[in-house]
Amino acid sequence: MADLPAAFIAPPPRGRSVRNPLSLVRVDTAIARTAAGFGIAFFLQSIPAMIEQLPNLQPVWSSVIVTALVVSLALTALASAVRKQVRAAHIMFAVIYLVALVSWPFAVIDPDRATQDSYWLYYLLTIATAMATVGFPLRVATAYLLLAPAIYSVIRVMPAGGGVTSVQTALDSVYAVILGGAITIITAILRTAASSVDRAQATALDRYGHAVRQHAIESERVQVDAIVHDSVLTTFLSAARAETPEAKELAARMAGNAIGYLRDAVSVAPPSEADISIEVLASRIVDAAGALSEPIEMDVEDAVGGHVPVAVAEAMYSAAVQAMVNSLQHAGQNVERWARVRTERGGVVVEVGDRGAGFDAALVPNERLGVRVSIxxxxxxxxxxxxxxxxxGEGTVVLLQWPMPPTGGSRP
Structure with missing residues (x-):
């Protein structure tokens, strides 16, 4: 018998599991936690200078400002850890720091004793700009980046700020702007990249959902086409050719079955995860063969053990019945016909064949649904x-296999 190439539709490939992609939420969380962690480190670094400079500051101001900074810094760390009110906590620290910076000259007791070294708030200047970057929109954060060092620079040249030279205060401010600007730019780049990933992921999910809907529509179309061809059209053809009482009785029984199939098509389908035994599938194929007008030799001795999903059983059963009906319609009368069901490699194999007229598969028109859709x-x-x-002239053998063999279908 001629050996034609198999017509396969490959199952979807199983992709390897991957980690969650970069997202804006994850980036913001990482930046916020980093800012809070460095904030605590820089605050600890400022403690020696703070202890040295506090005697020349108003006690009330020192108590309020230091307490507010410590509490707000602790809140940023806590909010970043639990991912609740992260922006609000970082904005709170940035605002409190700005208030401390502006009110600093008014808290100095003796301007002549003001320190010439870096003021203790300077250690937190870069941290404050980082907090502003986390909490504020980009434009507001950029304004804060320029405003806070400028205020510090102006105060430092004043007597209450130590009266340092403009060159020294300019260097300190420019250094703070450069470091804070680098933090702002890196944060903006990471957020932009994460937003792009989020948009791409949302677009991919939308396209995947559309593809799933299209696949469901196509599957339903195939199912409806198969039901119409297998049941309705076949019943009409059998009824048109029925001349003997037996043929008319068979056509009437097929009509009843067709009505049942159409009724079942609109009912609720069984759960896709449900399984039935291969023995039950084989028994259904035997019953279907017994209802046909020509005898078919059945061999189901090897259909033992194993289960298949309900959807698989229905597809294999319908395809096998359609193959038997096609044999009766096209192979001719009084020819040898057989059907075999066996368990193989944890799946099921159904073979339907005859020694009849056969056909040239290349000459079958596309509008003929029997082989293409129903099988x-x-x-x-x-x-x-x-x-x-x-x-x-050499007959036909239809071989149905589930699951798809890894290297193609086996030959009868």
Whole structure:
């Protein structure tokens, strides 16, 4: 018998599991926690200078400002850890720091004793700009980046700020702007990249959802086409050719079955995860063969053990019945016909064949749905494979396999 190439529709590949992609939420969380961690480190670094300079500051101001900074810094760390009110906590620290910076000259007791070294608030200047970057929008954060060092620079040249030279205070301010600007730029770049990833992921999910809907529509179309061809059209053809009482009785029984199929098509389908035994599938195929007008030799001795999903069983059963009906309609009368069901490699194999007229598969028009829709596409839709091996004058063998073999279908 001629050996034609199998018509397969490959199942979707199983991709490897990957970690969650970069997202804006994850980036913001990482930046916020980093800012809070460095804030605590820089605050600890400022403690020696603070202890040295506090005697020349108003006690009330020192108590309020230091307490507010410590509490707000602790809140940023806590909010970043639990991911609640993160922006609000960072904005609070940035605002409190700005208030401390502006009110600093008014808290100095003796301007002549003001320190010439870096003021203790200077250690937190870069941290404050980082907090502003986390909490504020980019434009507001940029304004804060320029405003806070400028205020510090103006105060430092004043007597209450130590009366340092403009060159020294300019260097301190420019250094703070450069470091804070680098933090702001890096944060903006990371947020932009994460937002792009989020948009790409949302677009991919939307396209995937559209593809799933299209696949569901196509599967439903294949199912409806198969039901119409297998039941309705076949019943009409059988009724038109029925001349004997037995043929008319068979046509009437087929009409009843067709009505049942159409009724079941609109009912609720069974759960896709439900399984039935291969013995039950084989028994259904035997019953269907017994209802046909020509005898078919059945062999189900090897259909033992194993289960298949309900959807797979329905597809294999319908494709097998359609193959038997096609044999009765096209192979001719009084020819040898057989059907075999067996368990193989944890799946099921159904073979339907005859020694009849056969046909040239290349000459079958596309509008003929029997082989393409009712057999090939139906089995492929559940992850199986179908092989039609035929030649003119040499009969036809239809081999149905589930799951699809890794290297193609086996030959009868």
């Amino acid at each position: 090939l596409e139906r089995v492929a839709s559940v992850g199986g494979a179908a092989v039609v091996d035929t030649a003119v």
